[in-house]
Amino acid sequence: MRSRLVAGNWKMHGSLAANRRLLEALKAGLHASAGVQYTVCVPYPYLAQVEAALAGASIAWGAQNLSEHAQGAYTGEVSGAMLRDFGCRHVLVGHSERRALYGETDKRVAGKFQAAQGAGLIPILCVGETLQERDSGVTEIVVGRQLAAVLDSSGVGALVNAVIAYEPVWAIGTGRTATPQQAQAVHAFIRGVVGRQDAKLAAGLSIVYGGSVKGANAKELFTMSDIDGGLIGGAALVAEEFIAICAAAGQV
Numbered sequence: 191m192r193s194r195l196v197a198g199n200w201k202m203h204g205s206l207a208a209n210r211r212l213l214e215a216l217k218a219g220l221h222a223s224a225g226v227q228y229t230v231c232v233p234y235p236y237l238a239q240v241e242a243a244l245a246g247a248s249i250a251w252g253a254q255n256l257s258e259h260a261q262g263a264y265t266g267e268v269s270g271a272m273l274r275d276f277g278c279r280h281v282l283v284g285h286s287e288r289r290a291l292y293g294e295t296d297k298r299v300a301g302k303f304q305a306a307q308g309a310g311l312i313p314i315l316c317v318g319e320t321l322q323e324r325d326s327g328v329t330e331i332v333v334g335r336q337l338a339a340v341l342d343s344s345g346v347g348a349l350v351n352a353v354i355a356y357e358p359v360w361a362i363g364t365g366r367t368a369t370p371q372q373a374q375a376v377h378a379f380i381r382g383v384v385g386r387q388d389a390k391l392a393a394g395l396s397i398v399y400g401g402s403v404k405g406a407n408a409k410e411l412f413t414m415s416d417i418d419g420g421l422i423g424g425a426a427l428v429a430e431e432f433i434a435i436c437a438a439a440g441q442v
């Protein structure tokens with residue numbers, strides 16, 4: 191059985207005080223559940239706080255970005271090894287906000303994916319199309335291209351230690367969730383692309399959905415056969431919502 195993952199993306203939100211309240215509530219509400227993992231991807235400055243708060247809890251943590259370089263004169267950047275120093279297990283790679291707002295190309299995202307694995311992190315590779323691309327009928331071309339950049343540079347075997355997040359850009363932070371059928375179709379496409387190179391690996395690959403997932407719609411998404419959990423933005427900042435989404439992942 192594929193393991194399921196619910197990952198929170200706090201984006202650029204939080205403060206020491208707000209994080210403390212959220213982490214306490216998550217620790218009280220989330221308990222180890224067979225086959226489901228939870229993680230929170232937090233802003234860099236709070237990694238030490240999260241590491242201390244979640245030590246011994248059944249919630250992992252990670253970051254939202256990393257440098258494609260291991261070290262050097264890259265002012266303002268953070269390496270994978272630095273994230274490991276703070277106990278990170280996961281790191282988001284190629285989130286659509288990084289691609290759209292910070293010009294991250296497929297090639298750079300592929301470099302970051304490689305750097306993450308080189309540092310012993312599990313990359314959560316984000317792929318997804320814009321509304322214009324969906325309306326033009328090129329969703330599979332776009333997602334296939336984003337995936338190919340990583341497959342070409344790291345090889346299909348690298349996906350053994352990775353998670354793919356399908357996040358249609360038009361569903362992120364908009365309140366407009368993809369229907370379970372729309373999401374399932376793209377998840378099946380992704381699994382098919384990987385499966386053409388390695389069927390066994392594809393069958394075990396965790397592919398999570400992101401885009402306005404909430405407690406109220408999580409279960410219908412997670413019951414789809416190729417959806418293995420969620421990448422959660424806004425709802426990850428509300429303890430009851432995140433806990434409800436995690437519970438939904440445990441019920442399917």
Ligand code: PEP
Nearest residue numbers: 362363400401402423424
């Ligand atoms: C995200 O940030 O990856 C995301 C899916 O955000 P939201 O859940 O707010 O749409």
